Amino acid sequence: MTQVKLDKFCLVGAVAALLALIFPLAGIDGDTGKQVAFVGDIPGLASAMALCVIAGAAFTWIGVCTILHAGILLAVAVFGAWQAIDALYDYGVAGYASTGFWLFIISLWAFVWRAIDVIANYHSLETVKQQSANIIVPIAFGVWLLFVWEVVVSGFGVPQVLLPPPSMIGVRFVSSTDTMMADFYQTFVKAALSGYVMGCGSAFLVAIAVDRVPFLKRGLLPLGNMVSALPIIGVAPIMVMWFGFDWQSKAAVIVIMTFFPMLVNTVTGLNAAGKLEKDLMATYASGYWSTLFRLRLPAAMPFVFNALKINSTLALIGAIVAEFFGTPIVGMGFRISTEVGRMNIDMVWAEIALAALAGTAFYGAVAYVERKATSWHPSFRVRRH
Amino acid sequence: MTLKQVVDNVAAMPASKKAVVDIKDLSLTFQTADGPVYALSEVDLTIEEGDFVSFIGPSGCGKTTLLRVIADLEKATGGEISINGVSPEAAREARAYGYVFQAPALLPWRSIERNVTLPLEIMDLSKEERIKRAHDALKLVELNGFEKKFPWQLSGGMQQRASIARALSFDADLLLMDEPFGALDEIVRDHLNEQLLKLWARTNKTVAFVTHSIPEAVYLSSKIVVMSPRPGRIIDVIETKFPKDRTLDIRETPEFLEIAHRVREGLRAGHGHDE
Structure with missing residues (x-):
């Protein structure tokens, strides 16, 4: 029984x-x-x-x-x-x-x-x-x-000022689509994406130069470390003074934020190829560029994608926070700071939801490309059996 | 001129074969924080065209280092060495040899075929030519049908065979192999040894083969170089007279056991120097 x-x-x-x-x-x-x-x-x-x-x-x-x-x-x-x-x-x-x-x-x-x-x-x-x-x-x-x-x-x-119910945020989200789309375009497409591309792209190229020139490795890496430690709320107003109120100053802030993670990861990644593989390339009399493209960059890809994922979230945060320090009358950060002042907390939450959606989608897109590009890596290949 | 050199030269004369690797009084000293390490000293050796030369000795005897000097992956600090009559560096630049490492060292992001075509890509061959040669090389190591697989989808023995195919793909006359089967089990090892012998008999390549297995060295070689450690030097060179199309059965013959005995004696004597 x-x-x-x-x-x-x-x-x-x-x-x-x-x-x-x-x-x-x-x-x-x-x-x-x-x-x-x-x-x-x-x-x-x-x-x-x-x-x-x-x-x-x-x-x-x-x-x-x-x-x-x-x-x-x-x-x-x-x-x-x-x-x-x-x-x-x-x-x-x-x-x-x-x-x-x-x-x-x-x-x-x-x-x-x-x-x-x-x-x-x-x-x-x-x-x-x-x-x-x-x-x-x-x-x-x-x-x-x-x-x-x-x-x-x-x-x-x-009370709604403390925390509105999600239905109210949802209604607000749907009813102010036009404003939200304009904010999204200004903050995400113009500022965050362009800053992300410029920051990651330039750091990637600098990393290759740093790897090639030993004195840059000694001189530039510690400096880059210092730049990454700069507080964003200190840098943002200066960037606004330098590059104006529009998206350019936000992109500049993002470049500063995303540069170092990309630099360090790529430099580490370029050294990820093993001694055996480097010897192998030497036996083929492979030149610097040939070895770079055929061995070292592919081996560095998992590190590069790591930085791209970290930076995808940093970029959006940077764009939103930077808008608190001067902006045209559009943008997610601008909307959040003004609607808080007007006690329209549901609008603030709607913007937060938008930022969460955009950030998650961005991260997801980068992670998807990573999976496709580095499907050979042990962390992904298990799934293919 | 040492006695051994004279013997070598005399042995070389009647065949009048071309010397592929010619080493005279070679030495290599690594400078380390704990003082100099004498990896190789007073090495004299000639490898002739079509030879299968095994380097055998305990770990630390410099056999891998010697192979790396031939491949220009290490620079000798004294003596002379020439490959096909030129310096190792020039030979490497001319892709005069294929090198097989202890580990397969296949690039995980490339399929087996694309791993084999890697040296051909670097040599700027056309795509049709690359695919054709990869196909032929994979056939030689009996890996046809696995072109599109990725390295991790193959067993260790198959991976090592793929790396041999890669070294064969650009058809260099000299094959340098650094304990290529060291990590494989005995059965797979026997099988790959047989395949390697067949390949050698068919292509008439010159092979330099590092191993620490006495039966493997005796079975494969036309010439066995016995080395001893600290400092790494050659203590005996044994020529074998087995035909090129030998089979695993020769391991039971008295000649085989006699040569194996001589290798073992040599290794023991070399070791005795330390104590």
């Missing part, structure tokens, strides 16, 4: 959902002296809670064994989350959420946790299935975090 093993997470979910049906859903309105809402008044929410009790109890017994079980559990949680949002905004629970409501959120949390856990441990030899499982996990996790943010901020009635 085998011992039945109960699924603890589903047990927590079922019990919490059951208690959510019993405990009061919302607090008492100060003006009317009445309770704001009851579970019985909201059929959608009540049915979601009941569903959670049933599904939780069922899975406690049979366990979440397959990807199908996890999918059902996730679907139940999504339905519950939708009803919880509905209750907050359409039935006036926002700002008055009480024990019952939070117990329901705990129940949903238990289900989502268990489902993601199962999906994250999913292994398939079929690439498509494995990849979709790999994508679902971070998306489900991210959406869940947004939901918790939304529910906590609305449920507790947190």
Whole structure:
């Protein structure tokens, strides 16, 4: 006889959902002296809670064994989350959420946790299935975090100046697309990208020169080290004085920020080729440039891409911060500094979201090119078996 | 002129073969913080066209260093050395030799074929010519069909064979091999030794081969150079009379055992100098 093993997470979910049906859903309105809402008044929410009790109890017994079980559990949680949002905004629970409501959120949390856990441990030899499982996990996790943010901020009635709910940021994001696009173009395309290309490109060329000329290695590297230690908020105003208010001064700040990581990494990378490989090239009477292009630069690529990835995030940060020190009336940094002054915190968050999206996409693009260009490197080639 | 030189010269005369490598009184001293290290001293050696010369000795006896001097990867500090009648540097510039290292040293970002075409690329050959030669070289080491694979997808023995194909691809008459099979297991090693012999018999290349295995040296060579350490010097040169198309079976013959015995005696005597 085998011992039945109960699924603890589903047990927590079922019990919490059951208690959510019993405990009061919302607090008492100060003006009317009445309770704001009851579970019985909201059929959608009540049915979601009941569903959670049933599904939780069922899975406690049979366990979440397959990807199908996890999918059902996730679907139940999504339905519950939708009803919880509905209750907050359409039935006036926002700002008055009480024990019952939070117990329901705990129940949903238990289900989502268990489902993601199962999906994250999913292994398939079929690439498509494995990849979709790999994508679902971070998306489900991210959406869940947004939901918790939304529910906590609305449920507790947190003032919008402190932290607006993500839905409000989203609405603001969509409704001010024109402004955001202009800001994006100014800060990311004009300033960050051009600064990134100039900084990384010049550092790459200087690295090759440094590698070739020994006295530059002794003289320039320590100097470069010093430049990289310069505080950005000290340099930015000077660059604005030198290069004007427009994107050029921001690009200059980014060049200063990105130059050193690229220089050091490339110089290190150029020395990454082994002695054996260098001897090999010598036996072919390969000249300096031939060895550079056929051996040393390919061997340096993992280091170069490392710097490109570090710099992709540095560039955007540099562009935004530099805009605090003088800018035309457009740009992400400009928008953030002025909208904070006007207490339009949702706009500030919308810009932050835009910066996060742009930064992630930029990093992702560089990482993608890296994977394609250095697929021979041990850190990537394991995946190709 | 030492007695050995006289013997060498006399031995060389009737065949009247061309000397590919000619070394006279060669020495190499490394200057280190702990004082000079005498890596090679008073080395006299002639390698003739079509010879298969093995260098054998304990580690630190300078056999690899000698090979590197021939390849112009190290500079001698005394004596004379000529390769095909010119200096090692000129020979290297003329791509007079193919060198096989202890490790395969294949570039991981290049496919096997592109690894083999690497020297041809540096020599500025046309693409069709490069592909054709790579194909031929890979066929010689029985690696045809693996052109598009990457080095890490091949076993260690196959990687080393690919590196031999690379050294063969530009058809240099002299092949320098530095313990090429040292890291491989005995079975793979035997197999590669057989293949190497076949290759040598077919192409009539001159081979200089560093090893620390006595059976390998006796089995492969037409001439065995026994070396001893500190300072690295030649203590015996043994000629073998096995035919070029020898098989692994000769390892059971009395002649083989006799030569192996002489090599072992030589190594022991060389070692005795230290104690």
